[in-house]
Amino acid sequence: MTRLFCFLALTVAVILVGCGKPDFSDAEKKTIASLALNTLPSLKPDTTNRFADVPAAAALGSTLFFDLGMSRDGTVSCSTCHKIDRQFQDDLPRAVGVGRTNRRTMPLAGVARDPFFFWDGRRDSLWAQALTPLENPLEQAGNRAAYAHYIKARFGERYERIFGPLPDFSGIPSNASPLGTDAEKAAWNAMSDGQRDAINRVYANIGKAIAAFERSIEPAQTRFDRFALDLATGAEPKGDAIFSREEILGLKLFIGKANCVTCHNGPRFTDNGFHNTGVPPVADLPPDRGRVDAVAQVEADPFNCLGAYRDGDVSACGELRFMVKDGPQLIRAYKTPSLRGAATRPPYMHAGQFSSLDEVVAHYAKAAPSVEGTSEIHPLELSDRERAALVAFLKTLSE
């Protein structure tokens, strides 16, 4: 009798369990799979830089990246702000080179996959980007004629093995650039067209070598990726691939109610787009309007994809040709950063406005209006438990 009762109770229990919800819906599983690192396609060739995958170019680029000589006063290299042991960033709210800049240093994992560079996308290739801090008076503060002379003196043989003969430097001033000081501009304007082009070509090759090195900096597998892989294959998670209840809740919020995945999508957790999310400006900094002012800068850059220093054909220039050039949505719009490794590199946002992930989550939940333009985010009711869960999930992208 009792046995029969137990049997019936068990039958009912089995039916009930069978109808219970799995941990994740099919739609959630699909989204989680799309975020996993194993879905990251292999790096596409960069036809605008024919040295992008030449090992000798990457080796020279790596030398230049860490070389303090690549600056006006011999005190700053790319690696001053892009520190190799800190995800190639510097942990500061705003980068410090020769002077103090107004923007947060970006980490470099997967950077070669970006369509546009800097927080505002004012450059359109990795090699064109690399040239910009070299001449920025607040960063490396040099000038292209001085860099060309320096390359010839220090790395002439290596350079020529990769890029072919250096130009004739007779009559080229020690310091000259269309940017920079009045004296440097005057020296640049006094040069012949041929001399200017020769220097620009050497300068572009410096960027192409640095970019060849940077292409090797790729994101690493994290706890989240191991968890996602087990979920996709149906394997039993083991070790650190097991997520706590809090981390699972955070993941569900991230791809669900909190809508983070709207912009932080794909295996790099970025849509490569520019968005106004109402991040407040920093007091005492010059006005910063983000993407809206960068459009003209990328179009005017002589090293852009449509310029004379691009290798390959114009088919590589789609991002520049079809970029959005105006519209209110560009005002105070900044690049969506990858969230891989974000938990271990505060502060956050384009000028280091928030010192913790808790502050970032609070900002998105509150969704205060933008000081200029329109914020794309909407207020969100999140309990303390849910906020903590979101942060717990983000940490799995850093472990």
Added chain:
Amino acid sequence: MASIWRYLLAGLGLAALLVGVLAVVYLTAPQSAQLAGPDLSRTKKTDNGLYIASFVPERGVVRQGELESWLLTLKTKTGASVERAAIAISGGMPQHNHGLPTSPQVTDYLGEGRYRIEGLKFTMSGWWQLRFAISSGAGSDTVLFNVVL
């Protein structure tokens, strides 16, 4: 002995009740978005009926986050190819209140009413809308296509 049957009957009754409850839950569940979503047809009449437009990805597949070419084919009501049309393209995501992340343009006329549109990029999953304003000798008209990723 008879009591066994009573228990069995009770068990069956419970199971039947459960099946009934589940049936109600599943039958009254909201329809999936697929059925209730936007019109996804790739060929349609323009808003004032001047043209028949079709809009398809050139490579047949849509990849999120990649610049892609699509083909817009324009025919008149009588089936004639529309040539030398001026086409303006706009769009965005109605549920997110933002426009397109790129500005796609007509880059080529391929004959037989087919126009290549380059520079389309869908940066996120969800419901996208593409609006075309078309002008040719046959007149001006508009058409809207939905794309769901």
